[in-house]
Amino acid sequence: MPELPEVETVRRVLSNNILNLKIIDIDVRYPNIIEDDIDYFKNNIINKRIKSIDRLGKFLIFNLDDGAFISHLRMEGKYYYLEKGSIDNKHIHVVFHFDNGYSLYYQDVRKFGRMIYKNSDEIYETKPLKDVGIDPILNKKIDYRNIYDKIVLRSVSIKTTLLDQSIICGLGNIYVDEVLFLSKINPHRLSHDIKYDEVVNIVDNTVKVLSKAIEYKGTTIKSYTSSLNVYGEYQQFLNVHTKTICPVCHSPLLKDKINGRSTYYCKNCEV
DNA sequence: GCCGTCACCTGTGGGC
């Protein structure tokens, strides 16, 4: 579900609500969400305050007085900040209770999301953040040559390469289709055939698409929400993903699978 | 190190 714009929207919503609150208890109902030993995770977080929330790619980083816990929403993860006891359902798997009578509920229908605690010195030096590539929103000076050098080493499709979070992070299935459409590049083209100028174009369009999607609080196709009953509005700007007709040449769009992912593109406009 | 496949889960919608 959530790609970079949706995660950034969640970060902003939570930053307006939970900073400086002390976590006094954690209720872990589905242990597989937590990658650590549960007691280790809880002992390192309980009695600490959330000082800030950062984002790298699709990861949320909840910085505490000391250390941080990192959260990935994967397909369906959502956070709700509500009064303690005001919500309950079988899809809520982790609950952080604060000292003000409110709680942060982590809900995840498919249970794919993950959380892990890190000491301060290992947050960016260990997995998972160690392997995360360039964040196109956080990095104001983008090294196009570096990205090009990594892309042309790959022999898979350009779409597959752009979904690889270790090169450019933050793109998911929806925005990759949009970026490639704006860049006029067929998603099936092999990475090692992509020219330097096309990489520049892809990166610039990535920044453009993601920035505008953040402005509109993400894309809601099915289930995404940044908090209870708050939905993204970028879907009105989608050109190809889930669409049937090309908005430029008006020919029917193609839909097929690349690496098992639904892929929408125009065979006339994307070459 | 790269690549393809599968697994992780549940809900939804279409076909029969």
Next chain:
DNA sequence: TGCCCACAGGTGACGG
């Protein structure tokens, strides 16, 4: 109505 199957916005483990 009920059953079965494919599919859904992500990522990591594993074997070749």
